[in-house]
Amino acid sequence: MRxxxxxxxxxxxxxxxxxxxxLSISDQPVHLLDCDVEEPNAHVFLQGDHIDQQVVHLPxxxxxxxxxxxxxxxxxxxxxxxxALFDKIILTFDDLCHSCGACWHLCPHNAIEKIDKEIGxxxxxxxxxxxxxxxxxxxxxxxxxxxxxKVKGQCNDGGxxxxxxxxxxxxxxxxxxxxxxxxxxxxxxxxxxxNDLRLAVDMxxxxxxxxxxxxxxxxxxxxGVLDYCREKGIKLLMQIPMDDRIxxxxxxxxxxxxxEPAYRDKFNQLYQVILGEV
Amino acid sequence: xxxxxxTQGENQSSEVNPRxxxxxxxxxxxxxxxxxxxxxxxxxxxxxxxxxxxxxMLADLGVNAVITGFVGPKAFAALEAAGIKIFIxxxxxxxxxxxxxxxxxxxxxQSANAGAHSGI
Numbered sequence: 001m002r003x004x005x006x007x008x009x010x011x012x013x014x015x016x017x018x019x020x021x022x023l024s025i026s027d028q029p030v031h032l033l034d035c036d037v038e039e040p041n042a043h044v045f046l047q048g049d050h051i052d053q054q055v056v057h058l059p060x061x062x063x064x065x066x067x068x069x070x071x072x073x074x075x076x077x078x079x080x081x082x083x084a085l086f087d088k089i090i091l092t093f094d095d096l097c098h099s100c101g102a103c104w105h106l107c108p109h110n111a112i113e114k115i116d117k118e119i120g121x122x123x124x125x126x127x128x129x130x131x132x133x134x135x136x137x138x139x140x141x142x143x144x145x146x147x148x149x150k151v152k153g154q155c156n157d158g159g160x161x162x163x164x165x166x167x168x169x170x171x172x173x174x175x176x177x178x179x180x181x182x183x184x185x186x187x188x189x190x191x192x193x194x195n196d197l198r199l200a201v202d203m204x205x206x207x208x209x210x211x212x213x214x215x216x217x218x219x220x221x222x223x224g225v226l227d228y229c230r231e232k233g234i235k236l237l238m239q240i241p242m243d244d245r246i247x248x249x250x251x252x253x254x255x256x257x258x259x260e261p262a263y264r265d266k267f268n269q270l271y272q273v274i275l276g277e278v
Numbered sequence: 279x280x281x282x283x284x285t286q287g288e289n290q291s292s293e294v295n296p297r298x299x300x301x302x303x304x305x306x307x308x309x310x311x312x313x314x315x316x317x318x319x320x321x322x323x324x325x326x327x328x329x330x331x332x333x334x335m336l337a338d339l340g341v342n343a344v345i346t347g348f349v350g351p352k353a354f355a356a357l358e359a360a361g362i363k364i365f366i367x368x369x370x371x372x373x374x375x376x377x378x379x380x381x382x383x384x385x386x387x388q389s390a391n392a393g394a395h396s397g398i
Binding site: 075079080081082084086087089091093095096 | 324325326327328330331333334337352355356359360361394
């Protein structure tokens with residue numbers, strides 16, 4: 001089973017929920033996949049034995065100028081403007097390339113070869129019952145979805161997979177959520193949290209992924225979120241109160257369920273509710 | 279010689295648009311005939327690489343020089359490959375910028391003077 005964690009707004013508590021949920025499941029092996037590849041941080045809370053690192057590459061075009069006849073085919077078919085003919089020179093712009101392959105497949109002169117471009121790495125760590133998979137986007141690279149896709153490729157379909165997603169509701173967040181069985185939306189009771197929750201709920205709905213809401217830092221001001229959930233018929237999965245102790249344990253990098261063992265039952269309860277929803 | 283000036287309007291008295299790849303239109307001024315015409319910048323609608331697409335369009339139109347405010351790294355590389363000279367620092371109306379160019383008061387760009395995606 002695959003459970004994704006999303007939020008819309010950043011900093012609402014996705015990783016808090018993802019890590020503590022992972023630590024509260026004992027009946028099945030758990031894979032926690034940190035899909036927030038631009039700034040992964042689940043490893044701060046789950047430190048274990050490093051098992052493996054895999055470097056991830058994507059193919060990009062390299063033009064063989066000797067074979068190129070300046071026919072402009074590659075330039076014409078590239079909708080991303082990543083390869084373009086100017087006068088007698090073909091220019092390539094690696095960071096615009098989406099690795100679709102149109103240029104090297106359609107070049108009538110076989111003048112374009114694929115070369116590998118490093119886009120990031122995937123680390124695998126074992127922490128007790130949990131296998132932590134962390135995607136790390138290479139600095140300077142701005143297209144995270146291809147790396148997120150590779151991270152998702154590490155899912156273990158014989159167990160529970162928790163996919164800690166990036167914030168937002170555009171391509172990176174969509175890539176993390178797409179194809180999962182259930183999405184846990186973590187929000188906060190602020191106008192900003194609610195605004196972005198709406199966007200993120202619309203996004204997962206369009207992807208056909210069922211979702212429920214966790215309110216983090218819950219307290220006064222949550223009426224808007226509660227009303228919205230009621231209106232939309234979205235299940236309220238859990239409410240985590242605004243509490244200094246939670247913030248302190250998080251700031252230390254100690255998982256909440258270790259600092260406050262009572263939360264283990266609460267997160268296991270969340271797990272049971274999700275199982276009932278899927 | 280054909281000179282393209284990036285603008286948000288449609289004629290000589292329109293304001294210059296300092297963005298190159300995402301500008302609405304270009305006024306193309308032909309110094310040989312003294313005539314000008316306006317072209318839509320279809321490149322600005324590209325999801326990515328608007329500067330590259332714009333440079334391609336200008337090259338196809340046979341433009342020799344472009345007057346704008348800022349040029350990013352990819353547009354610079356593309357215009358350079360196309361042999362199009364880039365004059366930066368344009369301001370005011372199209373007419374005023376053309377005058378600044380004719381009086382040699384605009385700098386020819388030797389490199390990009392804006393970061394990637396800064397025109398968005």
